[in-house]
Amino acid sequence: MSRVLTGLRCGAGVLALVIGSAAAAQSAPPPADQPETQAAASEPASMGEIVVTGSRIRRNPLDQDSPVITLDQSDLAETGLSAVADILQRLPSASGGLNSKVNNSGNIGNPPDGGGVGAGSAEIDLRYLGAKRTLVLVDGLRFVNGTSASGIPATVDLNTIPANMIERIEVLQAGASPLYGSDAIAGVVNVITVSHQKGLRASAQYGKYIGEGDGQTQDYQLSWGNGTDNSTEIVVGAAYVKQKPVRTADRDISQFPNPGQKSCTDPIGGCSSAAANGRFDLRPYFVATPTLNGNFTIGSGPDSTPTFAELRQFTAADRFNFAPFNYIITPNERWGAWLSVKQDLGSDINLRVSGIYNHRKSQNQAAFEPLFIGPDAGNGAGSLFDTLSFDATNPYNPFGYTLESGRNPDGTPNGRAQNYSFVGRRLIEAGQRTFNQKVNTYSLTATLDGKLNMFEHDWYWDVNGLVGVNEAHQSFTGNVRADRVALAIGPLATCLATAGCVPLNLFGGAGSITPDMLDWIGFTEHDRSKQKLAGFTANITGDVVELPAGPVGVAFGYEHRFQSANFHPDEIVAAGLGADIPAQPASGHYNVDEIYGEIRVPILKDQPFAKSLEANGAVRHSNYSISGSSTTFTVTGLWKPVSDVLLRGSYSTGFRAPSLGELFGGRSRFDLPATDPCSNLPGSPWATSATVRANCIANGVPASGSYQEEPGQLPVITQGNENLKPEKSKNLTLGIVYSPEWARSGGSNFNVEFNYYDIKVTDAIGAVDPNVTLNDCALLGDADSCALVIRTSNGFVNEIDGTLDNLDSIRTKGIDATLNYRSPATSVGRFGLTANVNHLFKYVLTASNGFVVLNRKGTERGSPDQAFPEWKANATVDWSLGDVMALVTGRYIDSVTEQAAIGPNTLNSRFYTDIQVNYTPSQLDKRFTFTAGVNNLFDKDPPGCYTCSGNNYDPTTYDAPGRYGYLRVSYQM
Template identity: 55%
Template sequence: MVNIITKASQTGLRASAQFGTFRQGDGHTQDYDISYGLKHGGTTLVAGFSYVKQNKVSTADRKESQFPNPFQTSCTDPIGGCSSASVNGRFLFNPGNPTLPAGGALTVRNPPLTSRGVYDPTGVGGDYRTFTNADRFNFSPYNYYLTPSERIGGFVSLKQEVASNVNLRVKAVYNRRNSQNQAAFLPLFVGPDAGNGTLLDTVSIDATNPYNPFGITLSAGGNGQPATYSYVARRLVEAGQRTYTQRVDTWSVTTTLDGNFDLFGRKFYWDANAVFGLNDARQIFTGNVNAAKVQRALGPLAQCTDDCVPLNLFGGLGSITPAMLNYISFVEKDKSSQTLYDYTANITGDLFKLPAGNVGIAVGYEHRIQRGSFTPDPLIQAGLGADIPAQAASGKYNSDEVYGELRVPLLKDVPVFHMLEADGAVRHASYSTSGSSTTFTGTGLWKPAEDLLLRASYAEGFRAPGLGELFGAQSRADAPINDPCTNVAGARWQASETVRNNCIANGVPASGSYQEPQGGQIGTLTGGNRSLKPETSRTWLFGGVFSPHWVRDSGFASQLSLEVNYYDIKVKGAIAAINPQVTLSRCAELGDPSACANVIRTPSGIISRVIGLLQNIGSIRTKGVDLTLTYRSPQTGVGAFGFTLNGNYLAKYTESFPTADGAATISYRGTTRGFPDQSYPKFKGTGVLSWSLGEFDTSFTGRYIHHVTELNGDTVHELKERFYGDVQLVYTPGFLDKRFAFTLGVINVFNTKPPACYTCTGPNYDPTTYDVPGQFGYARISFKM
């Protein structure tokens, strides 16, 4: 969505144009805005247009993201991470089959093979050899740091005086986003241990398939018969990279009547609002395959008739022909939409006057209706894609809320009470999906002296789950996490008998034959949950602002203030998904039934998926201190100076979630985690130094992030502190009547790189906390009439 700042009032023309790029020569950004406003009599009209184009930043163009793990230089590095779905294929067989190597994995020796190869069970001769880590596929360079997009938007705002004390306001906003994401070539996994959760897990490769060199049917088993192979994994490079093209249209129209009236000698203000919003999204996905056609193309040759083309998964890179791809591939088309109807009415004013001031009141009512739907491609709904099935989903809810606020000034201009005020609010909300709740808020303000304000507040909160949280369709995401049940050197399986027993109970073979095959990428099932209950919260806030007038009177500063706030927030029934690594660990280490029930394994022990649907996880508790220091100097012969510091000290951040034997609590303070990526530094701060002289304004912004730790398996890794610097220079020439402003700036002027993160789902760093690697420079010109 374009971030359009609509304006209710403007006279004349305003416009700006900006171009920016990374020092590496990518990520070009163009940003254009224009608006025009006029006033005539009781009519005010403003209209504007915005256009933004963001070019891509590829992971292939940054050293930090060229492999699945930080500092990795090859798929043969011991850290692993590269995919077993290789360009030449990986063919994994089950132990005990007399004609195939027991538990062995093969790949093509000299691709491409366009017909039956020469099979040698030893893997020494013939057209196949033993699969090694050097054959794994490095998928990392095929993703984006920044997704290419084009965004277009416009708005119109009209204000019309209907009467001397009544106004009609109408605002319409439209946004269009065109964007395209990409991923590496499709990893096609077929076989009983593929873990897709679709028809592909049941595919047998018939002996009559003209490209099956093994002389037997590679059977997926079933009906009491054992499977003869585990899976075949082939990277479909011939099909090109997977692309996800989105077109999202968003409209909103707001109509407001507002005015004022006199009652009992006092003036009251009122407004009535109606909002209609619509979001319509379309996505086209290229690079997917039809599982039913894959099954037919690999099955008995006699059944591959009409337009069917036998599929060659055993010939290596280049052996899958355009005719084969045309038969098995399809263009996936998904769509979603959301609508909003929102009606509000408010009245504010003063009821009566006390010795310390007027008693103010505000009351209001809101009625909201929201609807949403998601319609995946029919083939996806039928479970015939290469991903897990996604079903059509839709839902709606309506809510009614009434609220009232009261402000009572208690004391004023008396000793020790320069000002004392109490504010209170109550809100009753009723949701068609989540029931009703009444919440209260209270605030006390006390100024013992003119320069010092102290405040304390208590607030209750109520948040009903949204449409996506309730009705969102399930989808699969691959998380860079490790299976503690894998039997490799240094793994928990080898170190702990308890872990071995719990893993065996979860479906891992007792023989110890299981080794995690897919390089640390485990499928996780995410999505909405219609059983969700509302979140509730309570917040305590204590703070104060000190702004000494004697500093201003002395001429030392035109502004000096210090604000400090302590907060304590607890959310009950928090809506979130449990981290899949936590789920795996609790199942393996503790045998927690609720965790193990969410770990689904194939008959060979391979994780098919970890279920991580949204749920009311328990509670979130956070405590901390916010600080803001502001200084502005008076005008001097060398200009005016300014300094602002905003800092946050995180004293506590914990999440609690239910377990079979009660509840467990995890502290995230001072840590980082993946899936979803999020860091919780103990301290974050932003400081701005500014200097203005005549027609020039300059500023330097520093951003500091304290170090955090990451738990990667049994290893604790530290993400060291980072300091970012941004500079900006603005020139507003007087000879152009200061109608033009010319701006130059650099973001991340010190070229600070994000700290490496092993468990983050982003390209080896946490994009929610740190900047995209590289210096970004920009130039902007703006004009106002």
């Protein structure tokens, strides 16, 4: 807290927007009926030069030197969506990220990025480079990262920012580390908040999936401001959003673990071996005793006195279909309040203080706990469950002898021979696994800004202080603890001698576990996490000298920032005693000091073939307390051969310091949907290749071919690494903007823009793709890959090492195109067209040793879900006449291909259609607007995906199944 207070004191009242943003936040947004890219926005006569995201020097937005897309309040309202992230993720340059369609807490574990799941949160990912490489600012300042009590994420949770606090969002589609520091490799999202408002604004919206009647969403917004005619400007607001779930049981695509699957007996498999009646695998320990050499289940349950005579061979029909017990859209409830106070202190000095409070309640849900016990259980991470034995005296043991693991609790050999593989049982009696998050976010910024005259020019300065806290608590019901299970299946005498111990019946089938048994072994898991941010920035910008082509502009600044985070899993889980995803505590902090400078040099003006020509540059030096120092730079050239055409090009270097989660993340597990090439199944690499068999045997698979496990989930052990180095990047951007003067007469407008980007990231932080690890070991016999795969004596994968490292380089190239047209007013109304297109030329991931090259363009990665379509586009056509306005939006996603167990699978292209109608009656002084809309009008289902982590489609790319309709009423005084 002392660091936080220091940050506030140093701020002298702390400033709100880094100079660029401060000015931008106070500038009039584009007209509500003219959504357009900032680079080609028409400049109001009274605006003068302003600062727009992408530069800290004030300039005419027509000459913006970076590709920036602006979304104002009307653009957000046109989507009918209640989450800012869902809106941003529709941009063609965006590429997914967490959102309300991602249902994951402990059911598939923590992705191998050190950040935890972030359940219930939402983020933005530009250029397919991961959300951690997109910097999110609020009023030009850093915002505290989110957390959901499952790890230490490196990203801002956009759900923590109330939607009615947003005046506009500026999306810089280019790397900007020299201007903004770490994380701005792919681009910058700058959320500009409301600082000026006169009177009351309110809206209420209700929506749901038409036909199904689920996914009901309520959205209420209220704000008030005292206007700009006062020396003290006050704007205050509140927001409430409640989203109800959509369940997998209610959509055809998610009825079974694979698209189109009708039964667990389908050859594709995928259903869980943790069956409702149990799976008891004794192979291959009783080859000489055929009656005992089997993979058993009980014939019928519940049975409180199971016997060996009641057991039969386990078949695919006994597997458990977990798919109908999940969410397609997770329930989410948010409420928050915000305040902006701006005080005119005279002499061109202003003080602005702004604060945000947001509370989120969210929930994720999964099928009943799959309890696996035994040497081949695959819990990994040193789980006690992998060492347990079933004692012969346990009254429910149907085998009449001890099922012996051969291990001590610490995993070392106990001198007794192992005689069973594993016991799996779905704990139906304990109810579904339910993860409930409660997250509070607090943010306070203060900005002191002013103007002074130096070198016969106006100079603008600002100092800013900020503090932010995000804290989360998660409760998880349905888990059980290993130490008590050990007593309950161990020697009967020991259990009876322990107060409260009740022997556990895992062999009697569904319904055989009594409430008393559950009371002994069950517990409610409580996890918590917190992230803190405190900082101080100072900036100054102005002109230093006049050249024939105009003034030379410069900007300088300093930033100090302190970040800390911690994650505390439940003490039982931290001790390795939980049945679900293992996790270890993690905590860390760092501070950084940065200085930057920027210059703009006009070279020519109003010359033949040079309406204007200028060169710009920026440099930033950052010094991190953990990961060392880094210096980045950018150079930019702008040329207007004629007044209607702007050509620009820039080259920049960038970096991203390792996040706290990547540095200090504790051991956890990610359950990867995968096919093990060493499993002896018909048509598998083991069955068809002698080379594969030899490589697999060398990796620990029995030569007999007894390892025959269907495709399912394999355990990947994730872990941070304190030795990580910063990532580095190079970014080339070329652009052309055509904005003809003739099209801006009579209230009309037309502009078109093309931007080419080429980004290369080196020393990219990540874990080796587990599928690549398995295949390189089995198919190529690569020793380094095989060392990452730890198998049991029966060949089962116990864990795949997913420790983070500076492994890869990423190279991506593409082009963005935007078009905006606004017709003049006619007798039949006014028309508009806005279109955004992204074409992906290249996306290649290369291992640091050059050994593995993955071409992602046109593919679906699957788990963690990510599509890389070659084309993405959206376009909106609007029409207005009198009191009525109508819009039609089309959204296109090109087809992609995934490599599934069945072979290549094409996820066909999708074209979504959204419509909206607004009525603003003159009879009510145009203060009320009534809106009706439908998203996904033609009810297009997402394409089926076999490798995606849940619900058989990629929720980061495609709409949830169903047609969503909504009604809204808005009021503005």
